[in-house]
Amino acid sequence: MRRFILPLLLAVTGLILFGQGGYIHAKALFAQILLERAFTETIATGRETKPWSWADTWPVARIEVKRIHASTIVLAGSSGQALAFGPGHVENTPDAGERGVAVYSAHRDTHFRFLQNVVIGDEIDVTRRDGRKFRYRADSTSIVRFDASGIDPLRDGYELVLSTCWPFEALTPGPDRYLLHATLIGPVP
């Protein structure tokens, strides 16, 4: 029986690791379903609606890229915990449609994986929690260090930045960030 101990141990370890990885993806997927529901309610009632009773973050916007059928619900704040469930609206940057640079951030391997498929010229729609929708056009990308983004959130002009980790294929976290810059075209009726 002893000879089964090693493979069993390996199997359990593998199981846990795979489970943890799967859990991250499952969480990301499952939370988006709840978030979608909460966001619809937010727009309908005009009140902040928590996706589940014990959550202390709430959906604030929906980002869509129609061409590649990508859609994701954004949460308030960009803490590590919030980012597990959805993209975060980075603190102290303006809302979409306001003057300045609205910055949204998400994981490269879950919610913002689609960023690698977004090309210059794509239209990005952002629906705010008040139900207003703004259309942006992707106009450039850049790669910066996390602490030298060069983004002044109160800059003149109406801009949007979607940020995620770079490179997309890497397995370990790194200091580089991929930024997709977009400029407001106007509100979508």
Added chain:
Amino acid sequence: MTICGEIQPDRRARLSRKMRVILFFAFEGAAALLIGFAALFLSLPAWSAERTQTAFLKPGDARSGSLLLKTEDGYADASRLGIDVDITVSGPTVRARVTQVFRNPTQDWVEAVYVYPLPSGGAVDTLKMVVGDRVIVGDIKERQQARIIYEQAARNGQKAALTEQERPNIFTNSVANIGPGETVLVQIEYQEPVQQSGNEFSLRLPMVVGPRYNPAPVVQSVDFRPGGGGWGASKSDPVPDRDRISPQVLDPATNAPVNPTTITVRLQAGFPLGEIKSHHHAIKTESPDGSTRIIKLAEGAVPADRDFELTWKPAAEKAPSVGLFREHVGGNDYLLAFVTPPSVEQNDRKPLPREVIFVIDNSGSMGGVSIIQAKASLTYALARLQPTDRFNVIRFDHTMEMLFPASVPADRERVGQATAFVGALQANGGTEMVPAMRAALSDTAAGGDTNYVRQVVFLTDGAIGNEQQLFETINALRGRSRIFMVGIGSAPNTHLMTRAAELGRGAFTHIGSVEQVEERMRGLFSKLENPAVTNLTAKFSDAAADITPSAIPDLYRDEPLILAAKLDKLAGSVEIKGRIGDRPWVVTLPLANAAEGKGLSKLWARRKITDAEVARTTRQESPEDADKTILALALDHQLVTRLTSLVAVDKTPSRPEGEPLKVSELPINLPAGWDFAKVFGERPLLPVTPMERRAEAGEARVQVAALKRAAPAVTAAPSTVQLPKTATDAELKMILGVIFLIFSLVLFAFNRRQALIP
């Protein structure tokens, strides 16, 4: 068949082995997902518990957090502010409208608190709050009551603004419930008299409160109330409101200047104008006609980090020596008179020899250019001493040093020694002004040598919070000494200068740059060396008058007498009498000739309030009586004072229930020319990036100090967004997991085969 029969069990065995492997994977996959979901629900409550502490700050916690709303990554910038000042000078009065634009770029509901200076003689009478297209006009209320109204509104989610006086020249505006991304305008208006000195008229607009030194509450003093039966309360803190006058100051080495300010001055002097000069800012001047000028800042918005000083002269050789203005308000007539006594040249008599005590502040707040100006001024003053004079030099920071044990004759050797002493001074340490003033006023010759005129020349930026202690010291010890204040630096404490000079029966002057040293010190010396106009009285022939200042102070060379009076009727004349040196001087002004002026009643009331505050300091009136007088005047004339505040409340609530309100104390610039390390202690050494000291103006109305940065690749800048970590190890873990599983499977299979072989 047999072949088939032989093969079949074999195939079944193979099939079942395949099935077993597939089942194994399927089972493991399902288990992994199950574990994942279990973990999701188990770990979430723990996460939310950990978050609640940081996400919802109690208001009490937030206050100590000051401006920087901390987030997880430790960055954030809170509300931003733009200032627009519109000044109209009409004849003798200055009417200023200060608009503060509060912008909240954060996602939270914010209460903004901004501490700002105003001229110390300014009468603040109007507060307006503009929310969207609505204008809410503030009411004057007793201070406590106003605060209760404001706090109630803040709790109810209504927008509200509150203007409070911390010192006669320091005010606080609080604005509650500024929504995410919202902009609220707060407008205050004040009135002040034009300053005149000889041929020159001036106005001064302070823009920043220099960081004050607040002495530590070490020594307790006891306050015995009359009729308290011997029981008193110990006053343990010389600056009880230290928190209210100490906003966060940004280090200019690591922060771009904030609070961009635009200034427009409409100057209607009432006489043809000659030279106009702004001493510390570049200006553009337009002249629609001979006696009107419109003055704007040449480069648009400037950071609020130094006083704006504007002087103008008449085109004529001599300025008018008399000005008389009247206003009719609420059944009373108010009169404002400017009279400049003639300067009498005294060739007939030698001036009295003087004993001059120079006091120089070399505390940390004087670091940078201030100490250079102070040293240059004092060196100039030493050179002007006559051999017949006596003098001494005192320097102070938190310590104090007298150059000579007692005053010495101003011979060459002693003056040289003093000049060397002054030249070696370094600015450092705290500002304990009271002991220095006490030493300067201790008159060793009190009994005997009164042939000397005793003068104290005090050079400081006045950056202290315990002004009241200094005033009490002056009042108690002044004796026959006269105190001349020299305000140094880009943002001197004008309230301290004027009040100390008034209590010390002297004069004051400002030196804001090295270029001004000689001109201003020459002016000061002509005041020191020439006889004062003394024993001044004013008498109205027909009208019953309430005159302020109640006791007219002595006037020095080039100073005008400024008199405000409330009259029952505008008839007859006013006779002003005095003595210039030993000659009598009389002037009679017929009231019928007075020109129409604006806001004179407010100036009269403000001056009366100052009289009451002085009487309170000098104990000529009990604190209760003085407070009663101040309160009545303030409520009557709608003025902000120590006891009254303006409060404006928007009737409709705007903040939804349940949304927290965060307090954000707006930071201020370090006054120009100050040395941050000298005031706040050493900071970790940073690579100094040269930065343009200029605040950027945004849209016409909403101005925001934006960082001008050429390349985004510079080191972490305070205003750039720090991006969160956006990579998970999900893939890594899954890949590792699969590798482990495959490996275990291989081992499993290997072990099984070994087990089957024997």
